[in-house]
Each structure stands twice: as structure tokens, then as C-alpha cells.
Amino acid sequence: MWSFSFVVPTFLIMVIILIFYFSLPRLDIRMNRFFVDLVAIETITIITDIAASIVDNYYALVPIWLVDLLNLLYFVSLFTRSLVMYRFTFGALGVSVARSALMKQVIRTPYYACIVLTCLSPFFGFIYYVDESGYHMGNFYNLIYVTGFFYILMSFLAVSKYRKHLSGRRERYSLILYNLILIMGMFIRYFLARYLLLDTFVLMAIIVVYLAFMNPEYFLEPRGVVFNSYALRQYINEHIDDLDERCMGMVVHRYYEMRDIYGAPQTDVGLNLIGRYLTQICPKGKVFYYRRGRYIIFGDKDVDFKELSNRIAARFRNPWVSKTAELYFDVGFATIELNNNVESADVILNTMTKALGTVDSNDSEAPLEVTEDELYQTEKEIKIKRSLETAIENNTVELFLQPMIDAETGKTVGAEALARIRDENGELIPPGHFIPIAEKSGRINELGEQIFEKTCNFIKNNDLNKMGIQWINVNLSPVQFIRKDLSDRYSAILKKYDVDPRSIHLEITEESMIDDCFLKRQIKELSEKGFKFVLDDYGTGYSNLARLKNCPFINIKLDITIVREFCREPDEILPTMITAFKHMGFGITSEGVENDGMAAAMKKIGCDYLQGFYYSKPMPAAEFVKTYAM
Numbered sequence: 001m002w003s004f005s006f007v008v009p010t011f012l013i014m015v016i017i018l019i020f021y022f023s024l025p026r027l028d029i030r031m032n033r034f035f036v037d038l039v040a041i042e043t044i045t046i047i048t049d050i051a052a053s054i055v056d057n058y059y060a061l062v063p064i065w066l067v068d069l070l071n072l073l074y075f076v077s078l079f080t081r082s083l084v085m086y087r088f089t090f091g092a093l094g095v096s097v098a099r100s101a102l103m104k105q106v107i108r109t110p111y112y113a114c115i116v117l118t119c120l121s122p123f124f125g126f127i128y129y130v131d132e133s134g135y136h137m138g139n140f141y142n143l144i145y146v147t148g149f150f151y152i153l154m155s156f157l158a159v160s161k162y163r164k165h166l167s168g169r170r171e172r173y174s175l176i177l178y179n180l181i182l183i184m185g186m187f188i189r190y191f192l193a194r195y196l197l198l199d200t201f202v203l204m205a206i207i208v209v210y211l212a213f214m215n216p217e218y219f220l221e222p223r224g225v226v227f228n229s230y231a232l233r234q235y236i237n238e239h240i241d242d243l244d245e246r247c248m249g250m251v252v253h254r255y256y257e258m259r260d261i262y263g264a265p266q267t268d269v270g271l272n273l274i275g276r277y278l279t280q281i282c283p284k285g286k287v288f289y290y291r292r293g294r295y296i297i298f299g300d301k302d303v304d305f306k307e308l309s310n311r312i313a314a315r316f317r318n319p320w321v322s323k324t325a326e327l328y329f330d331v332g333f334a335t336i337e338l339n340n341n342v343e344s345a346d347v348i349l350n351t352m353t354k355a356l357g358t359v360d361s362n363d364s365e366a367p368l369e370v371t372e373d374e375l376y377q378t379e380k381e382i383k384i385k386r387s388l389e390t391a392i393e394n395n396t397v398e399l400f401l402q403p404m405i406d407a408e409t410g411k412t413v414g415a416e417a418l419a420r421i422r423d424e425n426g427e428l429i430p431p432g433h434f435i436p437i438a439e440k441s442g443r444i445n446e447l448g449e450q451i452f453e454k455t456c457n458f459i460k461n462n463d464l465n466k467m468g469i470q471w472i473n474v475n476l477s478p479v480q481f482i483r484k485d486l487s488d489r490y491s492a493i494l495k496k497y498d499v500d501p502r503s504i505h506l507e508i509t510e511e512s513m514i515d516d517c518f519l520k521r522q523i524k525e526l527s528e529k530g531f532k533f534v535l536d537d538y539g540t541g542y543s544n545l546a547r548l549k550n551c552p553f554i555n556i557k558l559d560i561t562i563v564r565e566f567c568r569e570p571d572e573i574l575p576t577m578i579t580a581f582k583h584m585g586f587g588i589t590s591e592g593v594e595n596d597g598m599a600a601a602m603k604k605i606g607c608d609y610l611q612g613f614y615y616s617k618p619m620p621a622a623e624f625v626k627t628y629a630m
């Protein structure tokens, strides 16, 4: 006699999960589709299990064909469930179930064989048979366990092979747990078949993945109306190879100001109303909230985004009203035509972020159409970012040196250390491209330190005197400058290479001088360790003389732009400024000296040092040694 003590409560819990799962919007991605299959097959299996067990218990009261039929349905569901559970593991890992045709056969054959044997069971009794004494196991009954374990084993192999596909440890462990629970369920079924416990174990496995990563709320904004940015990434990543859609971004103008004006809770209410409205007017589209007042809508090629944006803009002329708020917002739009050439979700999202940034600052309502060129530009930036990360991680940021010339003697007396990295083809990438990216991601700290360390190593291993070099200037990004442990880190490196701090000058720009108090403290700390400071790129910022007075710079470097401007159209401003600087005790360096005329002009107005292509372009450190240590 089968016992229903577990399977009935299991069924009731399953119903609750189904209600929760289907009451919320679900994202159209493979993992979700596989999960739907999983809960569907589990529900069917439980129902057929209960039905077959009832007729087995009361076989004398029902026709034999009914006992046969319900058992057949149960076994078909049971085998199908094994396959579907295996498929879910693959869906979660984000790989297709079987890549090669051979693999496909290996996976499908046991399933089809079992289904055929089940269908023939009413006639030949392979898996089960029913006679006048009721239901019995057939000769091949144990195939249930063989196929069950086979699919679980394949799942484990897949998890170990593709574990890197899972974004977090929680997903990884829960997928392992999911399969372990299935194994336990199989053992329990083997020894305690009477209690119909396998269904309960499968439900437990489903609950594990539901809680870990399948809860639809993980893909939704807090109020469950629009999908969130995690869902957005998942959606794009999955569809990246067959994106034949258009995507429109919408930004609430001056988002942070709006938050200040209305307060955060009210603004969130407004954003929620907007999200609800967007999902209503784009029933065919998928609406995602992409943080900071930005929405992204995907739609087929036949969606007219121009008309849609006009409609949305018209709606924004009216307030967004809730019980507690009446809010006015302004919006702007950008559209991107997508095709299969897009390389990654980052390309689309970064391009959209830039476009919406432009739209926000322009304050215009007409949608900005993003060109293919802009997508390409973003792709290039992402490649640079990758090269940058590889270079930092492999310690292959290269040290280039550019000589600095004493204007009086014409001799090389110093050099500036400049960073270089290479792309995947070994071509140099100019710092103008990678430094801003490194600053944005904070990796400039490691990059700057690598160049500093390589400069120290250079000083240690080469006789600077022999090259006529008294010091090497190293650039310090404003991002590095705000580090509180900067002086400790840099002096530790000096110690490691046994380098005299006087042989290194740190170049900072005016951007580092935003906070006077911090500037003074940082400069004091570094000066105590023996470092000297140079002000770089003078003329590109807003410094006034009074502020410079308080800073112990030993030298001010005139930026290439003011040098060029002066040489093209000489006036009294630059010479007067230089005179004032010299009165204040600063040395002066001219950057960007490209010909002898510029050299003569800059020398004449009082520059102490000259640096530029006229003397030499920056060159690899080894080449610098070859050139100057003769």
C-alpha cells in the first residue's frame, strides 16, 4: 500500500510556489523557461503519482486499463522529470544542453529508451505490470534509478566544468545542493519506496534554486513592476547573438535634483508610476529600470519608437499622481538600432549610458539616434579597458621616458616617466585613452604605483649621473592623490629599491588641489618623506596665483595648449605670469616644444626647462639608456 503522508503536503506546497511564481512578471530568458518546465513537470508528476498510487491501492475496485494507464502516465512523467531537471542545471549555467550531435544522442537515448519501455509495459511488463493481484515492478524497473543517476551525474559534470558561468557563490552552491538533494531523494526512494518521498525531495531541490536565484523578484525592481538592471544584463547576454531589435532609453532629466526636491521616497513613488505606465503602453516591449532615473525598453523592429517617445513625452506634461504625491518630471530619449554584430551587453549599456548622459545635459525631448559608429567607439573603449586590466594584472605596464632639457645649457637634466600599455596586437595605446578609464575604475592606483615602482627600479639599476639625469618626474593622478596611505606606500617602495626621494619629483595637476586642507596635509606628509612636487598642465585649470603661493612646488609645467597659443600669437600675459612665478620661487618648464622656434621663444620668456618632441618623443626606458648613457 502506498502512503500519502508526504506526497499530499508536497503537492500543497507546490501549489503555493506556483501561485507566487506566476503572480509576478517573468523575464523571457532560457533559465526562466527551464524553471517553468521544471515546476510544470514536477506538478504533473506529483498528480500522476497520487492518482496512480490511489488506483494501485484500490486496484480491485477499478478497471485494469485505468491502473495501467495511470501508471504509464506516472512513469512517463517520472522519466521526463529527470531530463527536465538535468536541463535546468544547464539553463542555470547558461550553456546549451548538448553542444555536439554525439552529445545530444548520448543525452537523449536513455530518456527515449525508457519512454519506449514504459509505453510497452502494459503489454510486456518491462517497467511495471498490472495483474489480478494489482500493480508490480517489472524486470527493468531499476532503470528509474539508472537514468536518474545518469542525469544527475551529467549535471555534476556540467557544474564542475562551467562553474565560472555562475555569477556568485550562492548560485554555485545551490546548484550543487540541488543535485545532491536529488541523489538523496533517489536513495530514499530506493529504500522507502512506499512513502512516495522522491516528489518531496524534488520539491526541496526546486525550493533551493527558487530561493537562491529563481525568485522572480530578483529580476524586478522593488515594487515588482519593471525588470531591474540585473535582468537587463541577463536578457542582453542571452540574446546577444540574435539581437534583431531596437532599444530605446529614457532618462528623467536632472534625476539627482529631482530627488533633492521631492525627497527620495516620493521620487521612488514617481518612478514606480512611470514604470507602470511604460509597461502598459509597451505591452510587446520589455521595460527595464536601469538606475538613476533611466529606463531601457526593448522592442521588435516594427515598434515605432519615435511615435512612442512622442506619446511618452506628452504624458510627461501631466503630473504623476499618487495618494501622497503629485510630481512633475521631464524626460529625454535615445534609440539604438541593434544587430548581431554587438559584442557584449557592456557595449549596449555603456553606449546607452553615454547617449542618455548627452540627452540629459541637452534637455531635449526629441530622441537621440545612436549611430553605429558610437557603438563601435564604445567597443573600442571596452577593449582598451580589457588591455588595461591585463597589463595591470600581469605587471606589464611599460615605462617610457621623455627627456627634459635645461634651457640654458641645452643638456638633458631630467626625464618624465610616462605609462604605456599595448592592445591585443601589441600596438601601443596612448595614455589619453587609457588613463581616464583607469581613473574611472580606480585602477589608476595600481597603474600609477607600477610606474612609480618601475621608475625606482630604473634608478636603482642605472647610473643617472652618467646620463646627466638629476631627477625623474612621475605623474600622480588626482585619484591617487586622495589616498590616505599614499606616502606610506610610496616611501615603502623607495626603501625597497633603496632610492633617494630627491631623485623623484611627483607631478600633480590642479584637479588634485580641490580641497585646500587635504592638499596641505598630503603634501606635508609626502614632503616629510622627502618628495618634491611639480605642478603639471598649468593653464588647463583655474588656479589663481594666491593659491599657488601656499603650495611648495619646485616647478610649474606650462601645458602644451598655452605654450602653443603663445608661440602662435605672442602676448604679454604668459611672460608676466612667468615673471610672477619666478618671484614666488617656482622653476618653469615648457611642455610641448616641437621646434627650435618654440624652444627659443620659451627660453626667452624665462622657462628653465624644455620638454617636447623637438628634443625627443617619449621612448622605452631601455632605449633611453642606450641613447643617453654613452
Ligand code: C2E
Pocket: 402, 417, 418, 419, 420, 430, 431, 432, 435, 444, 447, 448, 451, 475, 476, 477, 507, 536, 537, 560, 591, 592, 593, 594, 611, 612, 613, 614, 618
Ligand atoms: P603629461 O603628464 O602632461 O605628459 C606630457 C604629455 O605630452 C605626454 O603625453 C607627452 O608624450 C606629450 N608631449 C611631450 N612633448 C610633446 C610635443 O612636443 N608635442 C605633443 N603634441 N605632445 C608632447 P602622453 O605620454 O600621451 O601622456 C598623456 C598624459 O597621460 C600625461 O600628460 C599624463 O597626464 C598622463 N599620464 C601618462 N603616464 C601617466 C602615469 O603613469 N600616471 C598618470 N597618473 N598619468 C599619466
Ligand code: MG
Pocket: 416, 475, 507, 536
Ligand atoms: Mg606629466
Ligand code: MG
Pocket: 536, 537, 557, 559, 560, 591
Ligand atoms: Mg603635462
